Amino acid sequence: MIRTDDLVHRYDDVVAVDGVSVSIDDGECVVVAGANGSGKTTLVRHFNGLLEPDAGAVEVNGRAVGDDLVAARTAVGMVFQEPRDQLVAATVGADVAFGPENLGLDRTEIDRRVETALSAVNLAGREKQPVTDLSGGERERVAIAGALAMEPDHLVLDEPFTGLDAPARESVLDRLRALAAEGTSVVIVTHDLRDVLALVGRVLVMADGELVVDDDPESARASLPRYDVRDPDRDGPRC
Numbered sequence: 001m002i003r004t005d006d007l008v009h010r011y012d013d014v015v016a017v018d019g020v021s022v023s024i025d026d027g028e029c030v031v032v033a034g035a036n037g038s039g040k041t042t043l044v045r046h047f048n049g050l051l052e053p054d055a056g057a058v059e060v061n062g063r064a065v066g067d068d069l070v071a072a073r074t075a076v077g078m079v080f081q082e083p084r085d086q087l088v089a090a091t092v093g094a095d096v097a098f099g100p101e102n103l104g105l106d107r108t109e110i111d112r113r114v115e116t117a118l119s120a121v122n123l124a125g126r127e128k129q130p131v132t133d134l135s136g137g138e139r140e141r142v143a144i145a146g147a148l149a150m151e152p153d154h155l156v157l158d159e160p161f162t163g164l165d166a167p168a169r170e171s172v173l174d175r176l177r178a179l180a181a182e183g184t185s186v187v188i189v190t191h192d193l194r195d196v197l198a199l200v201g202r203v204l205v206m207a208d209g210e211l212v213v214d215d216d217p218e219s220a221r222a223s224l225p226r227y228d229v230r231d232p233d234r235d236g237p238r239c
């Protein structure tokens with residue numbers, strides 16, 4: 001479980017997260033939506049101790065994040081907004097294997113994880129390809145595969161779909177669905193609710209640093225326009 005209790009984060013004069021208390025259970029699939037600058041990224045960066053609270057508390061699996069950052073970072077996998085900057089190795093396979101290797105897993109298990117993760121992002125069999133040859137969207141998919149290969153208890157994806165084409169997006173969503181069914185909690189931060197509302201069981205909406213909606217997708221839908229969150233299924237495509 002991930003839990004925040006009256007969490008506050010300030011950047012100088014800006015209160016980016018303003019007293020947020022929220023619990024995310026194992027196996028829950030949650031979307032965090034909200035307008036630009038509403039505090040979504042700041043909130044989720046607390047889930048594995050990338051930021052320190054100015055007030056309040058954050059716990060992962062019952063333990064304060066600040067007490068054991070390594071445990072928190074192992075338990076909570078993150079894919080950031082600019083995942084293409086996250087690649088660390090020369091080839092696709094080496095990049096996805098990097099995290100599992102650092103967990104000290106044996107080669108067979110590492111290879112299994114790399115294969116499963118690459119097929120989840122529609123890049124099966126591309127292990128040997130240099131990362132420098134990849135398109136932006138492919139890099140993004142490799143970064144997602146790297147997080148999947150860690151098989152964390154909780155997976156947080158911050159705007160993961162920006163550069164993904166429709167088949168890649170569908171494949172990643174399928175994998176996230178399966179992970180949640182297996183007990184991984186999945187937290188998706190996005191402006192783009194396309195397909196996501198059908199996947200998640202719960203919608204959190206941030207506005208001015210506060211958690212203003214915490215509801216099931218159907219009930220949350222009515223509040224989305226008030227907080228400048230577009231509902232693509234209702235609002236239709238935009239040119």
Ligand SMILES: Nc1ncnc2c1ncn2[C@@H]1O[C@H](COP(=O)(O)OP(=O)(O)OP(=O)(O)O)[C@@H](O)[C@H]1O
Nearest residue numbers: 011014015016034035036037038039040041042043
């Ligand atoms: N490193 C930083 N230094 C100063 N202010 C920051 C920093 N990061 C974010 N902020 C400010 O904190 C507030 C919340 O930002 P945050 O990035 O958490 O929002 P967000 O909802 O994720 O936005 P977006 O959808 O645009 O990514 C904004 O006012 C933003 O300008």
